[in-house]
Amino acid sequence: MIPASAFSGKKVHVFGLGGSGIATAQALVEGGATVLAWDDNPESVARAKAEGIATGDLRDADWNGVGTLVLAPGVPLTHPRPHWSVELAQAAGAEIIGDIELFVRERRAHASDAPFIAVTGTNGKSTTTALIAHVLVSAGRDTQMGGNIGRAVLTLDPPLSERHYVVECSSYQIDLAPTLDPSAGILLNLSPDHLDRHGDIDRYAAIKARLVAGSRTAIIGVDDEYCAGIADRLERDGVKVERISAAGPLDNGFFADSTILMRAIDGQAEPVVSIEGIGSLRGRHNAQNALAGLAAALDCGLSATEIQAGFAGFPGLEHRMEQVGRKAHVLFINDSKATNADAAAPALSSFGRIYWIAGGLPKQGGIESLRPLFPRIAKAYLVGEAAPAFAATLGEATAYEISGTIEAAVEHASRDAAQDAGSEAVVLLSPACASFDQFRNFEVRGEAFRKAVLALPGVEAIRGKDT
Template sequence: MIPVTCFEGQTVAVFGLGGSGLASCHALKAGGAEVVAGDDSAERLAQAAKAGFITADLRSVSWENFAALILTPGVPLTHPAPHWTVEMAHKAGVEVIGDVELFCRERRRHAPSAPFVAITGTNGKSTTTALTAHLMREAGFDVQMGGNIGTAILSLEPPAARRVHVIEMSSYQIDLTPSLDPSVGILLNVTEDHIDRHGSIENYAEVKERLVVGVQRGGTAIIGVDDDFSAKAARNTELAGKHVVTVSVQRRLEDGVFLEGETIVRGAAGGMAKLADLHGIGSLRGRHNAQNAACAASAALALGVPFDVMQRGLRSFPGLAHRMEQVGRKGDVLFVNDSKGTNADAAGRALSSFNDIYWIAGGKPKSGGIESLREFFPRIRKAYLIGEAAQEFSKTLEGVPQEISGTLDEAVPHAARDAEAAGGQAVVLLSPACASFDQFPNFEVRGDHFRKLVMALSGIAPVKP
C-alpha cells in the first residue's frame, strides 16, 4: 500500500467504494487523514464501516471541512451531467480528484525521480501495459503494475528508485488526475469511444492528450500518430517542450519508430536502426500488436533497458488472457481465444492477423453489426455463429460457408473437426464481435469456457510462449 500523506491531519471525502475507492480510504488513513466514505450501495457502505471507516450519506453532511473529494472513476465528472457529489464539492470549493492524483502527489513528495510509466489509448492499453511491465521485469526492475488493468494504484508498493510503476489509465482516470506527470507517457491511439462521458470525441481526445502533454521534464512521450487526434497530440506535446517519440505502423517515419515488415525500426537524422524483430512472436501477432510492441519497447529503452534484454522480453511475453491468446494447437490447427473482441473493430484486428480462419462469432450484438468486416471475409473458411446475433450475422455473411451453432459448446468441436479435415495450416478463432451478456456474465467467463472446451479436445497441446 502507498500511504497518502499529503492530506495528513485533514478530512477527506471518498465516494465510490469499489476496489480503487476502498484502497484510497486505506491509503489516506495510513497517511494520517480522516476519511468520510460514501456510496450509493448499502452493502459497500457496510463493508467500509466494518473496515473501520466513518461512513455517511454525503448529501446530509457539511462539506466545509473537506479538503478534497476522491471520486471513483466510474462516477460522471462532467457528462452527461456532473454527479451530485461533484456539484456539492464545486459549491463548497472542494477539489475533485482520483486515486492516481494521490499517487502523483506522493511520488513528487517522496521519490520524484522514481520511474512512472502511464499508458492510455482507445485500444491496446492493457496489452501495452502488460508488455511494458514484462520488459521492465526482464531488465531486473521491481515492477508495480496496476490502474485500469486491475490492481488499484494505491494498493501497490510506494515509488522508489529501482521500482517502476506501470499504470494503465482510462480517460476517466486521466480526467481526475490534474497533475499527471509520468516519466514516460504512452498514447496509443484515439478513436470514438465514451462519448456519453465526455460529450464529444474532441473532448475525449483532449483528455487523452493530457497524459502525454503532462510528461515531466526530461521524460519521454511516446505517441502513435496513425490517427488525426493522436497526431495532433504529438504536435501539441512537442510545442509544450516535451521529448516526443512518434510511432506508426502504417507509414515510414523519418524521425520516429515505424514497422517495416515484421521489424520495428527507429528512423533518425543519422539513418535507420533496428529496434526489435517480431517475427514468430505469436503473442504479438497483427499490426495492432506491432503498435503495442513498438510503444512498449520505446518505453523500455527510454528507461535504460538494453536492446538485447528488450528483444528477449518481447519473445518471452505470454500475452494477455482473452486477447489473441494462443490456447492450444492440434497438428496444424491453432486455437485462439480473443473473447475480448467485443465489437467489430476489435474482431477486425484479429481477423486481419490470420488466414484460413474458422471463425466463432456472435453473442449480444452491438450497433453496426459486422458489415465493416467484409474485407476480411475471404480469409474465413467457415463461420460458426452463436448467441442472439447469429441470424443477423448469417445474413451479413451470405456467401461465406457457415453454420448456426448456437452455443460455444457446439461451435468449438465443429470448428475443430472442420479445420482438421481441411488439412494444412488453419486457425479456430473466437473473436465474437459481440458482448457476452446473452450467454455469459462477461467476456472473461466466455473466454474461459472456450479455453476449457478447446483443452478437452483430444490431441490438443497447450501453446507455450
C-alpha cells in the same frame, strides 16, 4: 499499499466504493487523513464499513474544512451532468481528484525519480501496459503494474527510486489527475469513445493529451490525425516527443517494417528488435503496442537484447487474441474480449485461414463492417442470439453453420480445421457480440472456450509458455 501521506491531518471525502474506492479510502486513512466515504450502492457502503472505513451520506455531511473530494473514475465528473457529490464539492470549494492523482503526489513526495510509465489510448492500452511490465520484470527491474489494469494503483508497493511503475490510465482517471507527470507517457491512438462522459471528441482528445503533455518523454502513436496533431503541438511546446507508427516509415521515431521494429533519426533507420514469430504480438495493432513498449523500455535504459528477450516471453493477455492451444497445424485463439465488430477486426486481420466462432448478444450494426475480411474466413460457427442475423449477413460470402453453443462450435471448428490443407489454420473465438445471452461476462465466455479447447484430444496448451 501506498499511504496517502500528503493528506495527513486533513479532512477528505470519498465517493465511489468499488475496489479502487475502498483501496483509496484505506490509503487515505493509512496516511493520516480523516475520511468519510459514501456510495449510491448500499452493498458497496456495507463492504466499506466491514473494512473499517467511516461511512456517511455526503449529502448530509459537514463540508466545512473539507479540501478534497476523491472521486471514483466511474462517477460522472462533467457529462452528461456532474454527479451530486461533484456539485457538493464544487459548492464547498473542494478540489476533485482521483486515485491516480494521489499516487503521483506520493511519488513526487517520496521518490520523484522512480520511473513511472503511464499508458493511455482508445485501444491497446492494457496489452501495452502488460507488455512493458513483462519486459521490465524479465530484465530484472523492480516493477509494479496497476491502475486501470489489475491492481488499484494505491495497492501497489510504496515508491522507491529504483522501483518502476507501469500504470494504465483511462480517460476518466486522467480527468481526475490534474498534475499527472509520468517519466514516460504513452498515447497509443484516439478514436471516438466515451463521448457520453466527455461531451465530444475534442474534449476526449484533450483529456487524453494531458497524460503526455505532463511527461518527461511523450511516446505518441501518429497513425491517426488526433494523435499526430497532439505530437506536433507538444513538440512545438518543447516536450520531448517520440513518435511511433505501425503504418509506415518515419523520419524520426519508431516504426514497423513488417515484423522488424525500426528506429529512425533524421531519416536514417536501423532495426532494433523483431516480433517475428511472437504469437502474442501478431497483427498490426500489436505492432503499435510493441513499438510503444520498445520506446518506453529504451527510455528506462534497457538494452535491445533485454527488450527482445522480454518480447519473446510475453504471453499476452487473457481473452485478447490469447493463444490457448495447438493441435498439429491448428492454432486455437481466444479473443472473447471482442464484444463488437470493430473489436473483432484486428483478430480477423491477423490470420489467413480462420474457422471463426462468432455470436452472442448482438450489438448495433452487426458484422456488416467486417465484410472486407470475410475472404479470410474458411467457415463461421455461429452461436447465441445473433446467429440468425449473422447468418443472413454472411449469406453466400463464406460457409457457415449455426452451432448454438461454444462447446459445439469448438468441436465442429476443430474437426474442420484439422482437414484444412494450409500450413496453419486458426480456430478463432472473436464473437463481435456481448456475452450476456449465454454468459455472465466475456471472461466467463473465454473460459468456456478455453475449457472446450483443452478438452479436445491431442491439444497442447500454450498459455504460460514462451511463444
